[in-house]
Structures are given as C-alpha cells and as structure tokens.
C-alpha cells in the first residue's frame with residue numbers, strides 16, 4: 001500500500017478520498033496548521049495532498065524520499081515551492097476548475113452589494129428605521145452601462161465577465177498572457193493596465209499570485225483609479241498592498257472595496273484592512289471582508305476533494321496527470337511520462 005498524507009484542513013473524516021484511493025493507499029490526515037506539525041510526518045509519503053493552511057517550502061520538499069505527486073486542493077499553488085519540486089522530479093498538480101462559478105458569483109456579489117449599498121442600508125436600520133428611503137444608500141451609480149475592469153481574464157475572470165455582460169455592463173480586461181481572440185468570445189475589450197485603472201467603475205482582480213502580480217495594486221495603481229470606483233479582490237491577498245488600500249479608502253481615493261483574501265491568513269488584528277473594517281460605523285460601510293470563502297459551496301468542496309484524489313490516484317497508478325503545473329521544471333523523462341500531450345501542430 002502507498003502512503004498518502006493530507007497535510008491540512010481535511011480530516012479526520014476522509015471518506016471522499018478513501019472512496020477514490022482507499023484500495024491503493026493508506027490515507028493520513030494530519031490537520032496541521034504549521035510547518036512544525038509536518039515534521040517527520042511527510043518525508044516517506046508517496047503522495048501529498050495540501051489544502052491552504054500550511055505551505056510546502058524547499059526545506060520540507062527536499063526531505064521527500066518517495067513522493068510521486070504533490071496535489072494542491074485548489075487553484076493557486078503559490079504555497080508550494082513548485083519549481084524546486086519540479087527539479088527533484090516531483091510533479092505538482094492543482095484543481096483549476098472546481099469553484100469557477102462560486103468565485104465569479106462572489107466577485108459580482110461584492111460588486112453589487114457595495115454598489116447598491118446593501119450593508120450600509122441594512123446596518124443603518126438596526127439603530128433606526130429612518131430614513132426609510134433612498135437617503136439610506138445615496139449615492140448609487142447605475143451598474144448597467146458602467147465599466148467593469150477585469151485584471152486576469154482566465155477561467156474566473158471569464159465567468160465574471162459573462163455575468164457582468166448579462167447585467168449589460170461594459171467589460172474591459174488586462175491580461176498580457178491571454179491567447180489572442182479569447183476576449184472576443186466573451187465580448188470583452190482588451191486594454192492596458194493603466195487604461196483599465198483609469199476608466200473602470202469597478203476593478204475586479206483574477207490573477208494568480210506571481211512575482212509580477214505581487215503588490216500590483218499599490219499606491220500608484222490606486223491613485224489612477226476613479227474616486228467613485230470599487231475594487232474587488234477574490235484572487236490572492238498579496239496582489240494588493242493592503243496598507244495602501246486602507247489609506248485609499250480612508251482618504252476617499254477610491255470609494256469601496258470587497259476583499260475575500262488577505263496577504264496573511266487567517267487575518268490578524270494588525271492587518272490594516274481589518275483595522276479599518278473594525279473602525280467603520282453603520283454610516284460608512286465601504287469595505288466588505290469575507291474570510292476566503294469565495295470558492296466555497298458544498299458542491300465545490302466535494303468536487304475539489306474528488307478531483308484532487310483522482311489526480312493522486314493517477315500518479316500512484318503511473319498514469320498521465322491532468323493538471324501538472326510545474327512541467328517546465330521536471331526532468332525530461334518524468335515530463336514525458338506524466339504529461340498528457342498537446343495537440344499536434346501542422
């Protein structure tokens with residue numbers, strides 16, 4: 001029998017995983033919340049499943065003696081040193097397609113909630129039933145005809161664009177790596193990052209966390225945005241400089257923000273956005289924070305666990321992998337063995 005370790009988040013109940021890899025492997029859920037809790041428990045694993053409460057840096061990966069795959073139960077894989085794993089011949093896989101609709105719903109939901117003043121009106125009513133009219137939410141700008149700027153027009157960006165188009169918004173996007181023509185399928189106009197910032201009524205972030213996107217929304221970017229605009233971040237916390245955003249919200253440089261992700265999670269009291277959010281009273285609700293829940297639905301959770309375990313099963317059986325994200329760092333022999341081929345060219 002192989003040994004599959006689930007580092008965090010899922011356990012002690014692992015029935016979903018057992019139903020897929022139970023005949024191949026013993027499954028050990030560690031429920032770890034720190035690197036120290038992984039010490040001595042993953043080194044001999046044949047496969048590792050990692051969710052989001054721990055990371056796998058070089059120091060841990062370098063001790064893996066048998067590992068055939070590291071499977072990330074999620075889209076982003078920035079918490080795994082995937083380059084180093086690749087050089088050691090360990091494929092890293094993700095599940096890119098489990099929560100696309102949920103995250104797009106959350107981004108659009110945050111945009112609508114902030115634009116329509118839901119929280120401002122609802123919280124205000126708790127202390128007084130007056131005013132019982134539009135004074136409770138003023139000013140509100142019409143969303144149809146307004147411009148949504150999407151940064152990163154991948155799966156979630158596209159699903160968000162489709163929803164916004166159905167709401168008759170104008171949708172523009174910035175994504176230097178997009179396959180040309182994709183935007184036409186979604187009725188989106190590609191623009192430069194600067195143009196997106198200066199012309200959007202709502203900016204929604206859907207990029208992975210990379211060296212390029214870390215701190216992408218900083219003081220300079222915020223100062224290019226319209227003073228009545230809304231920023232929505234359901235991507236990764238570190239894409240935004242949160243101290244700069246807190247300052248921009250305080251000073252009215254932008255109007256509002258919807259935030260599902262923070263640079264350090266779980267959030268701490270000294271996070272600038274948490275401090276601002278705690279200070280806000282019911283007359284000034286311009287910041288919505290949710291605790292990294294955008295991906296979640298009962299269906300998405302089952303899908304993610306199922307697909308992660310299926311990828312591990314493929315690795316243990318020596319079959320081709322579906323979602324390997326570090327193929328360019330794998331030694332040639334392993335790359336050929338694990339990768340599903342690309343369509344032939346003429």
Ligand code: NAD
Nearest residue numbers: 075076152153154155156175177206207208234235294295
């Ligand atoms: P994706 O890979 O399908 O799309 C990402 C897009 O970003 C790609 O089109 C890529 O070309 C583009 N991109 C990369 N670098 C860029 C840059 N410097 N500037 C502009 N565009 C750039 O990924 P996805 O499935 O759409 O997910 C997007 C991100 O959402 C993930 O990377 C993940 O971090 C985050 N996410 C969050 C949650 C949540 O619960 N909040 C859930 C799932 C995914």
